[in-house]
Amino acid sequence: MAEREIHLKRTGLYASGCSPVNMIQAVFYNEDMLVYDLEDSVPASEKDAARILVYQMMKHHRPRDKYVAIRVNGLYSEYFEEDIQVAVRANPDALRIPKVEYAREVQEISRRVAEIEEKIGLEAGKIELICNIESYMGVLNAREIASADPRVTALTVSAEDLTASMKAQRTKKGLEVFYARNAVLLACRAAGVDALDVVFSDINDEEGLREDTALAKNLGFDGKSVIHPRQIDVVNGFFTPSQKEINYALRVLDAVEKGRKAGKGAVTLDGSMIDKPIELRARTTLAQARAAGIKLDGMVTIK
């Protein structure tokens, strides 16, 4: 099995497989993950053309240093067989699998990917699987799905299909998917895979996007799917620790270290108690900052 590199997934930009212009443009934006879509953004009449376009893009214009995924149609759709044949041959970093409901589906897809990898001589096990959780059944089984197969490196919450399956109304505040977001996030944490948040569909509502992304970040998500280039910097910004957050994290570790030397388990900083979980959160902030390319060496802590 291939050794996994860790990839930042703050933003996953969908570019429709039936829009050659968007597919080319998407190469040049700041998203961490580019997702070429063969599923719901492609009408039935364009499925064959989209498959060819995505394959050609991957062969001739694949961006260097960018994590690229291909979203295939679901396991039970009439397009799955051709999609998986072409998508694996395009050798993406990951396949995004829509509408996953059971661990056995992930295992079946992983087995199919392995067969094709072997047939065409690709490194075994390198292509990752990102499972889109977009039904009540998927949410209920998220824990098993997240640990179904070593290829699984992330789960996403996909709110549009999910709310349709729940007979819920999709709102911007997102109360209807609050439980699902938490359930999927906890499943990801239990399995040690990344948790990716819902698409915010109104591309003209920046304030709404900010509120939605702040919520996702506070809940613990690692990133968010986006559909328009305007959404990328906003979302990257939320999932990259700010200077203020980094500075606070450094001060927490400083206080912990001083406490340790003085033989204390809990110390205070700015009047608040600092103990083990706060130290852990500070370490997470610094790990996220390093992953985002922020250099921490020699950084001074200023109150």
Ligand SMILES: CC(C)(COP(=O)(O)OP(=O)(O)OC[C@H]1O[C@@H](n2cnc3c(N)ncnc32)[C@H](O)[C@@H]1OP(=O)(O)O)[C@@H](O)C(=O)NCCC(=O)NCCSC(=O)C[C@@](O)(CC(=O)O)C(=O)O
């Ligand atoms: C919404 C719109 C049509 C608007 O386009 P418009 O062209 O009107 O927008 P403009 O503002 O005019 O664009 C300004 C400039 O940006 C360029 N530009 C725009 N979008 C770009 C882009 N994506 N990539 C690269 N470039 C782009 C454009 O070409 C122009 O370039 P230029 O002319 O040079 O200035 C377009 O964005 C778009 O197609 N988005 C992706 C839609 C999609 O993939 N949906 C499926 C995934 S969600 C789903 O399935 C639900 C889910 O499954 C989710 C889950 O599972 O996670 C669930 O259940 O919840």
Ligand SMILES: [Mg+2]
């Ligand atoms: Mg969907």
